[in-house]
């Protein structure tokens with residue numbers, strides 16, 4: 001085998017340290033003027049791809065891919081600053097929101113064009129929490145999949161993936177080509193260093209639109225309503241131990 | 255040791271100060287949130303903390319009166335009696351508002367109010383009062399004044415000059431129960447709130463309204479806005495938002511005779527007479543107790559960026575600062591300096607990984623905040639390219655998301671806390687003309703080396719000599735982390751440091767104030783005339799001298 005051709009799909013989402021707010025019409029989360037950054041699970045995917053190369057696994061190329069609004073190119077630049085070799089940006093307008101199936105259909109064609117033999121995706125994006133894209137893609141490509149990886153080792157075309165399951169770990173082995181989705185403990189993503197941010201500006205970034213791909217990408221679900229969780233009831237302050245015991249009794253905790 | 259574990263409570267609050275840290279730990283691999291989950295207790299030894307050789311024993315703080323035997327209790331003050339305590343209990347009603355160490359053994363309860371954050375000063379107070387309203391403060395002070403009972407106003411007890419704890423048996427008046435936010439005007443941005451509101455709570459409240467408290471500092475999870483005003487704290491954003499002397503519009507305070515100074519004005523402009531509230535800003539509780547403030551809060555910036563650089567010399571730090579001012583101008587909101595040693599100690603004490611590969615003699619952190627992220631990013635990118643290409647900075651990182659922004663800030667904000675890891679710290683907070691700001695750190699290090707006080711093992715009291723601070727304000731924090739407080743170290747430091755600063759026409763206390771630590775040295779930064787005028791003010795408002803005695807002047 002000549003080497004790994006890794007595809008890393010990434011998504012621009014509302015920064016996870018920002019508290020999202022539902023819009024007035026209750027149709028979606030407010031995105032205007034809100035800080036966005038790379039989906040944290042996708043940072044892990046990029047990091048893992050770069051580490052494979054640093055571990056001297058023969059990596060031919062790391063391609064970062066994002067389907068999203070024009071601003072999604074910011075996260076692609078970040079991915080390239082972290083070590084991806086080039087980027088592909090499918091510009092998707094606000095009105096043509098993609099569902100996981102749509103994204104997977106795009107990725108299926110990109111995998112073909114790029115001759116990728118390993119796709120590393122985040123296990124989910126923190127905005128939609130769908131946890132589907134990797135799995136649907138594996139189905140479309142008819143490739144094996146190892147989801148929620150916490151450790152990845154590669155020897156030749158044999159890949160060993162450790163995944164955390166309830167109460168323990170599970171170790172899987174599969175041959176390339178393969179789909180991997182990443183989980184939190186896989187690695188610790190690096191900072192984008194200034195020299196690499198400069199270099200990333202000169203790396204190639206291909207711009208496409210949905211028209212460059214075949215298939216039906218239209219949404220099949222309609223969002224009826226988005227609501228915030230009910231506000232937490234404020235606690236009460238008790239003045240002293242007697243007050244606390246009284247309160248606990250009142251609540252039936254004692 | 256009960257006192258130790260109790261004391262750690264406010265500290266833990268301090269460390270977990272960021273409201274979202276829980277979320278962080280959920281989404282980040284554990285290693286990256288080490289800072290928020292570290293088990294090392296500052297100012298206390300920890301065997302697993304990466305210190306080479308033996309670690310300092312976790313010892314009880316020495317009484318200030320033992321460390322400084324020349325300090326004597328002034329006999330003009332009455333001894334507190336059970337009768338006094340009964341008065342306070344009747345006045346304040348609720349049991350928890352009075353900690354009575356006179357008729358009961360409340361040593362453990364009182365300990366956190368008696369010892370300071372640095373574990374350097376410790377008083378003998380037997381009584382702590384926690385009034386719940388301005389009227390209660392007024393009645394307490396009037397009673398103390400009539401009965402010649404000395405008091406110490408106390409906020410979050412994070413002050414760094416020993417001002418917030420008693421020396422002998424002064425009564426502690428802590429404002430932690432006064433926590434109302436009284437009003438906020440979304441048009442003018444003016445906040446009116448009780449003095450006991452914790453800074454971070456005030457800032458979170460303002461964040462909900464897209465505003466920001468014009469002050470931010472590492473102790474924000476514990477310190478109170480009244481304490482901030484009483485110390486005229488400077489902090490991390492002074493460069494951008496200016497000093498509290500400008501931002502505080504009004505104050506409500508109580509004088510020792512019970513008079514309520516009702517100057518809680520909500521006006522930016524008010525040229526009608528002497529601006530008496532200014533005396534309380536930085537007054538350190540020596541003329542009265544602040545019970546509420548009104549403060550002008552700016553709009554919160556929606557676009558925030560943070561970069562962290564490694565630089566090869568202090569010369570380059572100055573160049574970077576000049577470039578930042580000229581190229582980032584109005585969006586520059588902080589420019590902080592950290593020397594390589596401070597970052598190395600942060601790494602040693604907490605085990606956290608530093609953002610840059612390799613070591614650099616100096617690090618700077620810059621923050622920009624503005625309203626338009628495209629505009630800011632373009633400016634910042636041009637600036638970063640320039641400083642990289644012209645080799646002003648050797649390496650650097652730019653935060654890509656909010657979590658990285660917080661992590662980079664913690665490389666600066668975490669320093670004061672980690673330096674106490676080995677047992678204690680001698681802290682100097684100095685204003686020095688920017689060109690020679692860092693020389694003092696080198697000079698003090700040389701002095702410690704010559705005196706044979708600095709070294710890697712337990713035989714040497716001094717761990718290292720480090721410098722960091724608010725470069726944008728020409729304010730350096732000279733810190734000497736030690737394994738134990740030691741008279742020899744103190745002799746090598748003082749008056750040397752003060753004379754050095756005086757020689758450069760600097761200030762011996764840029765933002766931390768005078769308290770007990772700097773009281774004897776005010777003469778290095780103020781003339782006899784100025785000190786005389788200050789004493790007149792003190793005598794005018796506090797003729798009996800009951801307010802925070804043995805300190806300040």
Ligand SMILES: Cc1cc2nc3c(=O)[nH]c(=O)nc-3n(C[C@H](O)[C@H](O)[C@H](O)COP(=O)(O)OP(=O)(O)OC[C@H]3O[C@@H](n4cnc5c(N)ncnc54)[C@H](O)[C@@H]3O)c2cc1C
Nearest residue numbers: 409410411412413417478480481484487488489539544765
């Ligand atoms: C980790 C850390 C970082 C810090 N960083 C900075 C910094 O960047 N910049 C800076 O300027 N300072 C800094 N400080 C010190 C700073 O002075 C205090 O953190 C803060 O301003 C004091 O608030 P407090 O509520 O804790 O007051 P305390 O420590 O309780 O009191 C400080 C002084 O004010 C008096 N006082 C308190 N409340 C009142 C009141 N309501 N009325 C009258 N007098 C009162 C006390 O008597 C005492 O003299 C830092 C401290 C720590 C621990």
